[in-house]
Amino acid sequence: MARSWAELLGEDAPDVEPEEERRGLFGRLRESLSRSREALTAEITAAAFDPGDELAWERLEEALIAGDVGVPATAVLVQRLEARGDAANLTDALADEVAQLLGEPGTLGIKGDPAVILVVGVNGTGKTTTARRDGRDVVIVDTAGRLHTQTNLMDELAKVRRVIASRVEGAPHETLLVVDATTGQNAVQQARLFKDAVEVTGVALTKLDGSARGGVAIPIAYELGLPVKLIGVGEKLEDLRPFDPQDFARALVSG
Ligand code: GDP
Numbered sequence: 001m002a003r004s005w006a007e008l009l010g011e012d013a014p015d016v017e018p019e020e021e022r023r024g025l026f027g028r029l030r031e032s033l034s035r036s037r038e039a040l041t042a043e044i045t046a047a048a049f050d051p052g053d054e055l056a057w058e059r060l061e062e063a064l065i066a067g068d069v070g071v072p073a074t075a076v077l078v079q080r081l082e083a084r085g086d087a088a089n090l091t092d093a094l095a096d097e098v099a100q101l102l103g104e105p106g107t108l109g110i111k112g113d114p115a116v117i118l119v120v121g122v123n124g125t126g127k128t129t130t131a132r133r134d135g136r137d138v139v140i141v142d143t144a145g146r147l148h149t150q151t152n153l154m155d156e157l158a159k160v161r162r163v164i165a166s167r168v169e170g171a172p173h174e175t176l177l178v179v180d181a182t183t184g185q186n187a188v189q190q191a192r193l194f195k196d197a198v199e200v201t202g203v204a205l206t207k208l209d210g211s212a213r214g215g216v217a218i219p220i221a222y223e224l225g226l227p228v229k230l231i232g233v234g235e236k237l238e239d240l241r242p243f244d245p246q247d248f249a250r251a252l253v254s255g
Contacts (some may be wrong), residue, residue, distance in 0.1 A: 043059050061078050
């Protein structure tokens with residue numbers, strides 16, 4: 001439970017976080033996602049959910065879409081849940097299926113010499129907060145925020161990337177897109193446009209604390225195929241955490 005930084009950084013000997021700390025981290029994540037969880041599970045935690053009732057499934061579908069899960073992922077989730085026919089444990093089943101859509105836990109590319117991480121995103125998403133994390137031989141290029149709708153600035157970003165690529169072999173080793181979870185579907189749209197402008201290799205999903213829109217991780221991972229690698233649950237350094245699909249799914253819909 002709870003991915004460690006060593007795992008995220010692809011290091012051979014993962015540092016083992018004490019069980020108590022892991023439990024604390026999961027509790028924090030669960031608390032951060034409480035509003036999102038309430039939104040997503042209101043339908044199926046109601047004792048009245050009847051899997052034989054078409055309308056109940058439709059309401060679940062609506063709840064997932066309203067919870068920023070997006071239409072393609074919602075369709076897959078509902079179809080798989082219906083196929084499981086596991087009505088007694090619907091929230092656990094949902095957590096399981098969500099974890100699958102979130103994909104495998106990724107690693108951060110920091111193997112270059114020096115490793116170059118390009119941090120991109122619109123203003124105020126938490127780019128600078130995210131870039132302050134580790135004392136390694138890593139060059140972090142924290143770009144000025146730009147609106148994904150400003151085509152010339154997006155072109156400029158592609159140029160920044162090309163210049164970096166021509167200076168350091170294999171660079172940027174990671175292009176991290178920072179998106180603010182509270183913006184919901186806008187975050188998905190930003191991710192789509194940044195993905196088109198630069199080769200985004202990972203996403204940091206920030207401001208999950210207090211957001212009811214944590215479901216947005218699902219379309220980012222499933223619909224756009226972008227691996228979420230980091231999550232932000234507050235403004236402090238320790239609030240930036242490696243993303244663990246299983247933990248996240250469980251905290252988002254069951255726990
Ligand atoms: P930038 O413009 O993308 O570089 O954004 P900043 O890193 O300056 O962050 C904008 C604001 O959001 C700052 O006040 C940060 O402290 C705050 N912030 C960043 N990440 C998080 C987060 O995960 N949760 C919360 N609540 N605030 C955050």
